[in-house]
Amino acid sequence: MVYKIMEYNEEKCREMYLKKVIKVSAIFMFCVYLMGCAGSFGYRSEMPVEEAASERITVGFSQLGAESDWRSENTESMKGTFTEENGYTLIFEDGQQKQANQIRAIRMFIQQEVDYIVLAPVMETGWETVLQEAKDAGIPVIIVDRKVDVSDDGLFTCWIGSDFELEGKKAAEWLNQYAKAKGIDPADIHVVNIQGTKGSSPQIGRTKGLADAARVNGWDLLAEVPGDFTRAKGKEVMESLLKQYKNINVVYCENDNEAFGAIEAIEASGKKVGSDITGGEIMVISFDGVNREAIQYTLEGKITCIAECNPLHGPRVRAMIEALEAGEIPEKFSYVDEEIFSADETVGVLKIGETSYRVKILTKENIEEDKKEE
Numbered sequence: 001m002v003y004k005i006m007e008y009n010e011e012k013c014r015e016m017y018l019k020k021v022i023k024v025s026a027i028f029m030f031c032v033y034l035m036g037c038a039g040s041f042g043y044r045s046e047m048p049v050e051e052a053a054s055e056r057i058t059v060g061f062s063q064l065g066a067e068s069d070w071r072s073e074n075t076e077s078m079k080g081t082f083t084e085e086n087g088y089t090l091i092f093e094d095g096q097q098k099q100a101n102q103i104r105a106i107r108m109f110i111q112q113e114v115d116y117i118v119l120a121p122v123m124e125t126g127w128e129t130v131l132q133e134a135k136d137a138g139i140p141v142i143i144v145d146r147k148v149d150v151s152d153d154g155l156f157t158c159w160i161g162s163d164f165e166l167e168g169k170k171a172a173e174w175l176n177q178y179a180k181a182k183g184i185d186p187a188d189i190h191v192v193n194i195q196g197t198k199g200s201s202p203q204i205g206r207t208k209g210l211a212d213a214a215r216v217n218g219w220d221l222l223a224e225v226p227g228d229f230t231r232a233k234g235k236e237v238m239e240s241l242l243k244q245y246k247n248i249n250v251v252y253c254e255n256d257n258e259a260f261g262a263i264e265a266i267e268a269s270g271k272k273v274g275s276d277i278t279g280g281e282i283m284v285i286s287f288d289g290v291n292r293e294a295i296q297y298t299l300e301g302k303i304t305c306i307a308e309c310n311p312l313h314g315p316r317v318r319a320m321i322e323a324l325e326a327g328e329i330p331e332k333f334s335y336v337d338e339e340i341f342s343a344d345e346t347v348g349v350l351k352i353g354e355t356s357y358r359v360k361i362l363t364k365e366n367i368e369e370d371k372k373e374e
């Protein structure tokens with residue numbers, strides 16, 4: 001390739017350089033003008049990213065795990081509520097059922113100086129130190145779902161969740177009313193409890209509901225064994241209990257995923273699940289009622305009754321945050337209202353203390369109606 005050598009001329013170069021500067025400047029000015037007009041053509045003039053982020057409320061959410069359908073629904077409710085469109089930045093941490101992971105997440109939120117910490121605690125004890133650290137950092141903590149057992153309730157701002165002992169009382173009272181209506185001698189009720197995660201509020205409350213009723217009504221409570229709220233553990237525990245006890249006629253599962261596992265084990269052993277316990281069937285009682293499979297099982301009579309446990313806490317936690325943002329003080333403890341479901345019409349109303357609870361009798365029609373409302 002032959003390079004053409006240009007004669008060097010100072011004046012010429014200066015003139016060419018100036019022309020180039022003027023041309024580039026004109027193009028630059030025209031671009032600036034266009035950007036300035038962008039807004040008037042309806043283009044959203046993007047606020048600088050960091051400014052938009054600082055406008056949003058930052059929420060650090062320590063979720064305990066993903067052990068059940070209930071937990072998945074609860075996570076979806078939180079993620080679907082704390083969105084950028086709603087004015088939030090959500091930092092989500094899954095504790096994988098380990099308290100150490102949740103404590104680590106809370107410390108990370110403190111480092112990140114979030115506006116609010118939301119904690120779904122895997123168990124009740126062991127939170128004093130880290131909640132004190134959040135308090136010292138001036139970050140409000142909202143507890144959701146399960147409770148924390150701390151010496152000073154001032155370590156958290158407020159709590160929203162279920163009355164787990166009431167759930168247990170409802171399920172046990174349903175069984176008591178059923179046995180009386182069918183003329184079953186209380187001593188002929190041979191019940192096993194597949195418990196939730198040991199030391200969690202739902203396990204403590206639901207276990208107490210059954211144990212108190214068994215003592216008062218004279219039932220034969222054969223065993224209480226943790227099933228960790230999972231299908232796999234529920235099946236494993238049921239298999240073991242069937243080997244240990246030949247007279248089980250009621251299985252009290254502290255959530256639906258355990259119930260699915262227990263039903264699998266019962267049917268694999270050649271027995272039948274259902275409410276006809278004098279006819280040799282094994283009755284399954286459960287908690288949650290958040291997924292289609294559980295409702296379908298109840299419609300088919302495989303699960304005789306479910307005490308509802310509602311997971312949709314996202315909007316409820318948001319309402320608490322918005323109250324706090326407005327300078328208001330939410331209730332320290334807020335309980336959600338819940339129902340009890342069955343397809344068996346034997347029991348229509350439960351009376352617990354001074355309060356009556358109507359049993360929602362599930363039919364194909366009202367299940368279809370509920371589906372449409374979703």
Ligand code: GZL
Nearest residue numbers: 067068070145202229255309
């Ligand atoms: C109850 C919740 C329990 C559900 C289970 O609020 O903590 O944990 O009943 C879940 O399904 O795993």
